[in-house]
Amino acid sequence: MNKIFKKMGLTLACVLMVTGSAFAAYPERPITMIVPFGAGGSNDLPARVLAGLMEKKLGQPIVIQNVVGAGGTQGTTQIAQAKPDGYTIGFDPTGALCLQPHMKKLPYGVDSFQFIGMATQQPVVLMTSKKASWKNLEEMVEIVKKAPGKYRVGISGVGNMSHVPVIALAKHYGLQFRYVPYRSTPEIMKEIAADRLQFHADMPVALSQYDVYGLIQFSDKKVDNLPMPNSADIGLNKNFIMWQACIAPKGIPTDILKILVDTMREVVNSKEYADAIHRLSMNVWWMEPDEAQKFYEKEFVSYGEALKDAIGK
Amino acid sequence: MDMILSALAEVLSPFALIMNLMGVMIGMIIGALPGLGSVVAISICLPFTFGMEPLQAMALLLGVYCGSNCGGSIAAVLINTPGTPQAAATSIDGFPMARLGKGGKAIGWSLSASIIGGLFSCVVLVVAAPTVASFALRFGPLETFGLILMGLTCISSVSGKKQLQGLIAGLLGLLLACVGMSPFTPDARFTFGLYALDGGMDTVAVIVGVFAIAEVIDRSERMLHEKQGTVINVNKLSMPKLSEYKGRIWNLIKSSIIGTIVGILPGTGATTAAFIAYGEAQRSSPRRDKFGTGEPDSIIAAESSNNAVTGGALVPSLALGIPGDPVTAIMLATFILHGITPGVRLMVDNPAVVYGIFIALAVANLLMYPCCCVTTRIFNYLLKTPEPILMGLITVLCVLGAYGSRGNFNDVAVTIGSGIAAYILRRCGFPMPPIVIGLVLGQQFEMSIGQMLLYKADMSWWTYIAQSPIAMCLFAVTALILIVPLVRHKMSSQAA
């Protein structure tokens, strides 16, 4: 029995010595990128593209870990609470970072993250079936005004980016929709195809996948490949742009951060990245980390207001 | 016609065949690891597809899809640890068969039922995809509610003589599904203040806990009371003889149909299909009293239905661009990455790709046979380890698998907690399948009820239901499923 304990002790000591002396150049082992949504989704594919290109430059694999749950908050919490040693980073969209914290108490907040950089952005687009009886925004408003409560909007989660922009639009025009929650976008699209639902607000990628067209994009600048009015055109002063950023837990050492930022900057500004992202119908958007951090703080506040606006009568 | 031929040529080219085979093999091994299911297996292979042609990528992914279904069953039969959630129904009769030394037979039944179910759904896919897809469009919240209600009645079929305890177990499963975010408000329910429970109880974690961990705890004591020499024998894969199919063909066809239909409807997956088919088989099989002691009927039902989901889920994916289950969602995403736009126009713009997928799916189903032989042999070799060490390793593998499925730390606690609770419930006479049925169907059930209320608005219930003949049909069938056994029981007790 004693012999065994001695052997165990010896093995432990050796291992401790080896790991203790390992402070070589970053990165020296695989990096984990946490994506708070399911594999194959519109928040996961850009992460895989980014990770695939970044790992070639860093020399170590970047492993995508999908941590699913509670509208993206479970994964975001795991990013916020991870050890800030540069080996755990995250890829997060607007919703989980800016909207969710205003709706309930979460173990993270606006100051839990260190931004590495912005990756993509696209405006939220209100979509409707190509077979609908309205052909553009004005017609839709006319028809819906006459039948309050009759037309239904599919939302993928209460109070998230598919819900709040539509409420804002409805308030602007004085329309009354009914909001029906579903568990995933494909289900909503099926309902739109069957004409049980009439509207859905989502990222533009769905426009090419399903038989729908866009009525309005919620941004103050027009995006080229989206032929529809934007919110500035109709006087709605609200921006609902879904951006996705690469983030790290606060407290990451500055030299490691610099390596990550430099790599990401190179990748995001490269042609391969742009091609892949365009194939996903998204737009590339690079922002330096400091700018991104300030932008995040502003967004956080503005979404809080948008939410309060949407609820208040 | 030449479209079909060119597709055939591409899918049967050496590289595509090798990819298919590798996919089936990888899927089978990952499927056999407890907890890691088809979704994990496919997400792992996703990066490898980046450099390939679209059809070759699809051959790989379809292989993984089919292989993982089968691999999960091998683990379920040999070590009572469902490798994938949908194999949980297989372990109910598969493991007892293995204990009796007929493990190779059980795997043989599981494999043949899987292949037949998969090919059946493939035929449906080829012959009737667009028609069937438009049928799927008519399933709104009301119809989905009807279907799920029908699925929940399987709790009663599955409980056999222990109806009261089965119902309670089913209720516990439904309540477990309520833990976490409410579907209609941003509230978290039943989390007792613990943020960790906001994500809800992961189905995989609970299934692994209920079946595998509870079994480990149970074995530790049962081992002492058993005679020596009742260890699982070497199990060589042995396919069932044609004569043994007699009396079981209708079960096979019915379960394949159930699996295909469940696959077609978005929002339900292979686990739902397996349990609905299991419940239906138990209700209608002449050998229903032997379920749970090693009756092939239940294996046939569970396995053919969970593999039929593969073809069924591809129907809406290819015809409408709407994925039928999480795995096909990833496959559609692969299309996008390869520059092919899925959607209603896919069959018109890219018929070669679509035909290629049909053929690749059929090939994948057939390739399951050799891969299954190999995997079973590997398993037999591994099972030679002495039982205590094996149990220890299984415990660790299960917990790691449950963690790996969602990447959420809390799933470890959920697995172990549900394992301990399930052990206690098992010993008190509660059947385990109803818990899983309640959990798997629970979220969609509640969601459908809420959606129904929102759709109905001010209409009366009768007007609302009368709008949908499908829903009325489903409710009628549900009522029959509940009433017929009671009537039968009454009549038999009167006759006696």
Place this chain on the structure above:
Amino acid sequence: MKKQDVISGILCVGLSLILYTQTFTSDAVIVFEDNINPMQYPRALIALLAFLGSILTIRGLLQKEDKTDIPIFSRRTLGIMVLLLVYAAIFNATGFFVSSVIACFGVSVVMGWRRLGILFAACIVALILIWALYTYILRIPLPTGTLF
């Protein structure tokens, strides 16, 4: 009376009472219009659970004793349960390797394996293989604690 039925029936009723109290805490900061009360459905389930639990208890009181010679809580089963709870508790803190070695070792010992040297070696080798499988092939990161 059938002890198991009575106890499980009482536990069900107790559980439904605890869960019922939980249906009243709601820190909803935001309330959207045409919201559905999220607690109605669980309350219906809980009421049904309480009802069935009481029926079970009553039935158990009226039935005969059921003899099994395999105890539910024996030294072994309790040992494994405690070990599993420890595993869950230390999984995050000490990383998967250390906690898994402890779990694997412990479960095997409780199940009756006495040749500890071989067991320890087998555990370490198997866990290194599993770690390699997860990290390099499956590419699922496993939590690493302070040591590894």
